[in-house]
Amino acid sequence: MRSIEVCFTPDLIRQHSLKEKTVVVVDIFRATSCIVTGLAHGVKAIKPIAEIEETLLHGPKGYVMAGERGGVVVEGFDIGNSPFEYQQDYLASRKVAISTTNGSQAVLKSQGASEILVGAFLNLEALAMYLVESKRDILIHCAGWKGTPNLEDSLFAGALIDEVAESLTISGDSALIAHQLFISAHENLLATALKSSHAERLKNFGTEQDLVFCMEESKYAIVPKLIEGELVIPT
Amino acid sequence: MRSIEVCFTPDLIRQHSLKEKTVVVVDIFRATSCIVTGLAHGVKAIKPIAEIEETLLHGPKGYVMAGERGGVVVEGFDIGNSPFEYQQDYLASRKVAISTTNGSQAVLKSQGASEILVGAFLNLEALAMYLVESKRDILIHCAGWKGTPNLEDSLFAGALIDEVAESLTISGDSALIAHQLFISAHENLLATALKSSHAERLKNFGTEQDLVFCMEESKYAIVPKLIEGELVIPT
Numbered sequence: 174m175r176s177i178e179v180c181f182t183p184d185l186i187r188q189h190s191l192k193e194k195t196v197v198v199v200d201i202f203r204a205t206s207c208i209v210t211g212l213a214h215g216v217k218a219i220k221p222i223a224e225i226e227e228t229l230l231h232g233p234k235g236y237v238m239a240g241e242r243g244g245v246v247v248e249g250f251d252i253g254n255s256p257f258e259y260q261q262d263y264l265a266s267r268k269v270a271i272s273t274t275n276g277s278q279a280v281l282k283s284q285g286a287s288e289i290l291v292g293a294f295l296n297l298e299a300l301a302m303y304l305v306e307s308k309r310d311i312l313i314h315c316a317g318w319k320g321t322p323n324l325e326d327s328l329f330a331g332a333l334i335d336e337v338a339e340s341l342t343i344s345g346d347s348a349l350i351a352h353q354l355f356i357s358a359h360e361n362l363l364a365t366a367l368k369s370s371h372a373e374r375l376k377n378f379g380t381e382q383d384l385v386f387c388m389e390e391s392k393y394a395i396v397p398k399l400i401e402g403e404l405v406i407p408t
Numbered sequence: 409m410r411s412i413e414v415c416f417t418p419d420l421i422r423q424h425s426l427k428e429k430t431v432v433v434v435d436i437f438r439a440t441s442c443i444v445t446g447l448a449h450g451v452k453a454i455k456p457i458a459e460i461e462e463t464l465l466h467g468p469k470g471y472v473m474a475g476e477r478g479g480v481v482v483e484g485f486d487i488g489n490s491p492f493e494y495q496q497d498y499l500a501s502r503k504v505a506i507s508t509t510n511g512s513q514a515v516l517k518s519q520g521a522s523e524i525l526v527g528a529f530l531n532l533e534a535l536a537m538y539l540v541e542s543k544r545d546i547l548i549h550c551a552g553w554k555g556t557p558n559l560e561d562s563l564f565a566g567a568l569i570d571e572v573a574e575s576l577t578i579s580g581d582s583a584l585i586a587h588q589l590f591i592s593a594h595e596n597l598l599a600t601a602l603k604s605s606h607a608e609r610l611k612n613f614g615t616e617q618d619l620v621f622c623m624e625e626s627k628y629a630i631v632p633k634l635i636e637g638e639l640v641i642p643t
Contacts, residue, residue, distance in 0.1 A: 357592030
């Protein structure tokens with residue numbers, strides 16, 4: 174049987190083999206929730222970029238520039254990191270260049286995998302169906318918070334494992350921990366996620382409606398995939 | 409209020425400040441369980457050492473040489489990494505030099521803290537009482553498994569947090585995850601711990617009785633502390 178494992182933070186990704194694997198990148202608050210929302214609302218492609226400076230070079234090339242540092246929109250960028258910003262009509266058919274504290278880095282550090290997908294509660298069911306029918310071992314790569322594990326990404330990892338547990342072998346203790354965490358919290362998922370340190374930080378920026386939105390389950394039936402450096406809905 | 413935080417693996421310790429903190433090193437299967445057992449049974453001091461070669465230099469100095477790599481006793485060492493070996497009469501009043509896959513490394517990577525203690529289920533209650541009455545912020549440093557988090561150390565971190573939660577603020581998501589994990593598993597703690605990847609590996613070496621012993625709670629009322637490079641019961 175194929176296996177599913179979890180890496181709690183990009184700082185531990187070197188402990189995992191990426192070769193021949195499907196990697197699911199997760200940054201629930203808020204990068205991967207934004208990516209799923211944007212693509213579901215017609216954004217053509219989203220290019221993850223590590224550095225602010227390089228992102229700014231993409232404006233003149235026609236990209237909408239998006240992202241944050243420490244929860245705040247970057248000066249000179251067009252939009253920040255709220256899933257509501259990604260629902261604006263003018264973004265349809267545009268490309269977005271995104272640079273965020275944790276999420277962009279997790280995508281970039283997943284390079285070497287056979288396939289890189291993006292996961293969020295917003296596309297949980299579609300993603301799980303895709304994974305059950307795919308042929309590779311799976312690694313859930315949580316963006317975490319500045320190199321440490323976070324609660325909301327771990328909860329999502331557990332939720333995704335729970336969805337596919339009949340078809341895949343749970344591999345390694347990080348996956349066991351995430352799964353047990355989700356099982357114990359799933360009846361109060363929103364309340365549990367809002368207790369996370371990151372949620373507490375973001376609430377200071379008035380983003381509580383963002384957080385509630387990011388915890389909505391299976392709102393969008395899409396599975397974004399990295400193709401030639403950009404996240405798209407494969408045709 | 410003072411805070412208590414968790415680091416799931418020595419590979420993430422650089423994300424935490426050690427300054428002015430009390431660090432509790434944890435390697436339930438089996439190094440810190442052995443250390444607590446040995447000191448409780450009269451071993452005079454236990455010196456954690458990273459490398460096998462350096463450990464071998466301690467034999468001629470009168471140390472009992474102890475430790476394992478990958479769960480197996482090292483060739484040339486006197487004892488391995490079973491808590492039952494640490495209960496032998498001939499060890500009383502002797503010093504032990506210990507080098508293990510994960511545990512020794514976690515002690516050594518905790519240097520810089522104000523105080524380094526050793527925790528296991530075997531001394532849970534005594535350790536919790538000590539921490540409640542101490543004056544510093546606390547960091548639980550889990551040894552994990554070759555750089556990744558493991559289930560049994562995370563369960564212990566959660567158990568210790570649960571013991572002191574009325575007196576200390578839970579700081580950071582790793583501590584929230586560990587605490588939630590313990591709460592959900594505490595009625596089946598042994599069964600949960602035996603599901604860990606490390607337990608599965610160790611069972612292949614016929615060590616199941618070791619694992620059951622390591623999960624016994626508060627058998628010994630001691631708090632080992634690192635003093636001048638050696639773990640002792642402070643007088």
